[in-house]
Amino acid sequence: MDNAAAFEKVVGIIKPFVKNQEAFAKPSEGTRIIEDLGVNSARLVDIILAFEDEFGIEVDDESADKVRTLGDAVQMIQRKTAPAH
């Protein structure tokens, strides 16, 4: 999956949890999920679980904790879905 496709999927997953629609109107890789989009920490757990379902991955606590921005989420998903060599 290319970055653009992953980004689009991430945006779609996060959309129902967003409080600040204004900030979500122009999402970028640098958009912060909690601070900019107003997602609370409990909903962030829901988002991580949704990533697991959507991409068929397992997200450990350490990886989940590093997801601060939309770009972090995309990178984490790309790492975990990359074919093993």
Add this chain to the structure above:
Amino acid sequence: MHTRTWIGNDIVDLGEPGVAGKELDLRFMERVFTPEERRRILDAAAPTLALWRTWSAKETAFKIASKLREGVIFAHRRFEVGPDRTGDSDGATGLTAGNWVSVWFEDLEVQVRWETALDYIHCIGRLARRGSDLAPIGLEAPRGPRRLLAGIVSNGQGLGGALTSAERASVHSTASERARLLARELMARWDVQGAEIVRMWRAWRWSPPVIAREGEPLAGFDVSLSHDGRFVAAALVGPA
């Protein structure tokens, strides 16, 4: 010997989407809570309240641990909440505040208590013990009596005052601004000239908010801010 009293707080808006009936979300339950916590939540007469009380306790303890340790991650199950014997979780018919309940993380013990209202849960916590300490660290030690203040305001309630430019630098939303205004209101009870609520750059990231003067944390004080949905909350500790 400790030179500070460390506190944390967390507020949960019970009217937020995704709050009601969360105990039925088994994957969330398993990700966040230990088997013992899950058992207590599901056995409670009001499982949803029990769940969010336990959640807020973990958040509160995490905030304190983050002040003390480098690189703490919010791995929810590693913050283990002890049993609440006050019975508050069995009803939500009014404002209640119970006894202190322990939360353990590594060698830290944080004590928390909750204020439970019809539309929110507010948790306040204080560092009670570190592994190397033989004696518990209460609000009474080690620098004389401490005074703990906490406040909650909802969206419709006005807050006066203004933030300094250093305080505004940490603001990322209306809620975070209101939490700081509330904390400033509470801080005024101590009449500390020049004190500000700011975040400071540490080697690895920005610190949680601290009370500082001229860029240095003010000894004997600590602050914790939180917001969720309609509510913002603040807790401060300082000299009695």
